[in-house]
Amino acid sequence: MGSNGVPINILLVDDEDNILQSLRRVLRSEPYRLFFAGSGEVALQQLESVHIDLVISDARMPGMDGATLLCQIQKRWPNCMRILLTGYTDLASTIKAINEGEIYRYISKPWDDEELRLVIRQALAFQHAERERLRLEALTQEQNRQLQELNGFLEQRVTARTAELQQTADMLDLAYEELRKSYVTATEVFASLIAQRVSKERQTNAQVLLLVKAYAQHYKLDPILSGDLAMAAALYNLGKLTWDDHLFSTPSDLLYKEDRERYRQYPETGESLLLALEPIQNAGLIIRNHQERWDGQGYPDRLAGENIPLGSRILRLAVDFIELQRGMILDRKLSRDVALLLVKKHAGRLYDPAVCELFVELCTTLAPDLALADNTIISLDVRRLEPGMVLARNLYADNGMLLLNEGKQLTRALIDKLAVFEASEGARYTLFVRMSEVKSEATTGVS
CATH class of the missing domain: 1.10.3210.10 (Hypothetical protein af1432)
Incomplete structure (x- = not known):
């Protein structure tokens, strides 16, 4: 079921019945309604009669191949998500599906069951984000229409309506900002798909x-x-x-x-x-x-x-x-x-x-x-260092020379030398120490 309680419909397209049965097995425990088609022509007929949220099509099929089918779906039902199942040798079909069918993702056969389920979930999440973007866009258009109507009375009601118009403008700014955030969120979701590769x-x-x-x-x-x-x-x-x-x-x-x-x-x-x-x-x-x-x-x-x-x-x-x-x-x-x-x-x-x-x-x-x-590491300048602290990173001079190694325990004499070196070089050094070491030193000082 989708977030609004409406069932999620997925159409699986392949000319081989054993592939369709394998897909049915993979998705049988998922909360989707599954539809099946043995060819591109049958798939288009189903799309005309049933609302489909996502289509997964094989690349190689007699008659209409998968790339051509997904191109048709993109033109007629652009909001329907499209995924292509392809073999390693189907590069031309994959490129066509990406360029013309604007597919969301292609998955190589044989597929990994868990990866397939994950891709479907992410595709539907992306679809939800896109629908939300369209909702906000419609809201923005409606608010623009209302603003135009208000402008017709502006000359007679400038003083009385100034505050209200400002509020409306603020709402528009917020709507546009939410629209932009929706796109940023969608790209980050898509980035997680790229990482799977x-x-x-x-x-x-x-x-x-x-x-x-x-x-x-x-x-x-x-x-x-x-x-x-x-x-x-x-x-x-x-x-x-x-x-x-x-x-x-x-x-x-x-x-x-x-x-x-x-x-x-x-x-x-x-x-x-x-x-x-x-x-x-x-x-x-x-x-x-x-x-x-x-x-x-x-x-x-x-x-x-x-x-x-x-x-x-x-x-x-x-x-x-x-x-x-x-x-x-x-x-x-x-x-x-x-x-x-x-x-x-x-x-x-x-x-x-x-x-x-x-x-x-x-x-x-x-x-x-x-x-x-690494939340256990903090940065301190030389004046805040205490004896007993342990370096979490190498310390380099401005010219690239290594001054102290990672893991070095600081002494009072060493801290004083660093202060003198800073003054002579006209430099300012930041040292990284483990938070646990700082806490233990603070505890020791209190006791």
């Missing part, structure tokens, strides 16, 4: 999204840019969905020839998949240009400097910072601190120097654990 250690969208949201909030970016940037962060690797498995497992710097060229196409592919969704087009442009370089040697458009959209410059920093730690760029995983040093080193070549400086500050002094959240 890769192994857990290479699921980066959540961490990238956390970083860009923190950047936008701390540096008070324009709300519209913040929303576009959040959607772009959630969907930045959408273009990777058509990759073969070996592209996901190979660091980008080790790719060559055809694989390297295909890797470079993913930002542009990601944008193209979002073109049909007008509210996400700005996010799509951020995705398209997030692999551009400050020196103009990036791709796909070889933009340089401030010609690169600001959102793309911020997104690239977050993506590289996370992917360096996951071993997705170099042939090894970098520690958080080393990844941050490498990002800082390439300011002016890969990254906007000014944005890079703010990003590094955010990830160190202001919010050191955004990417790898």
Whole structure:
């Protein structure tokens, strides 16, 4: 049953009865009403007579194939969710379904039962969010109509109606804001689907999204840019969905020839998949240009400097910072601190120097654990250090020299030396210590 108590209807389409029976078995414990069709023509007949929320169709069928069926459904029943069951050899059919049928997801056969159930739940959640968006849009249109009627009496009732008109305008602003939040929520739901395509250690969208949201909030970016940037962060690797498995497992710097060229196409592919969704087009442009370089040697458009959209410059920093730690760029995983040093080193070549400086500050002094959240670690300056505290991260000088190793227990003499070193270098250091160590020291002091 849906959230409003109306039954959820799912139509399963396949010319092989054993496949339909397998799907029936997988979904028999789910709260859906199932309908079945052995061909695309029969499926269209059922859609004309019964309200269907979601269609799952096989790609290869005699007569009308799955991609053609889903294209027809998209044109005639665009609010019906569409999922394609496809074999690894059905690439052309899959591309057609994505481009023309605007499918929500494709699932490779043989499928994993739990993954299939999860995809269906997420597809229906996305559908619910889209229906809510349409409801808010209708509400906004109705309020606009009411506002136009009020304007007809405005000249005679300016003074008396000023407060009421202001209230109505506020309601419109709220409706538009809710509409935009609905799209942001929908993109984050879709990002969870993208994550299913890769192994857990290479699921980066959540961490990238956390970083860009923190950047936008701390540096008070324009709300519209913040929303576009959040959607772009959630969907930045959408273009990777058509990759073969070996592209996901190979660091980008080790790719060559055809694989390297295909890797470079993913930002542009990601944008193209979002073109049909007008509210996400700005996010799509951020995705398209997030692999551009400050020196103009990036791709796909070889933009340089401030010609690169600001959102793309911020997104690239977050993506590289996370992917360096996951071993997705170099042939090894970098520690958080080393990844941050490498990002800082390439300011002016890969990254906007000014944005890079703010990003590094955010990830160190202001919010050191955004990417790898650990609530047991806090940051302290030298003046607040106490003997017995234990370092949770390496401490580096401004020139990159290692000063203290992670795990080092601080003594009064060592803290005094750090204070002297700060004064002589004109620097300011932040050290990260375990919360448990701080608590134990505080307890010791009280007793």
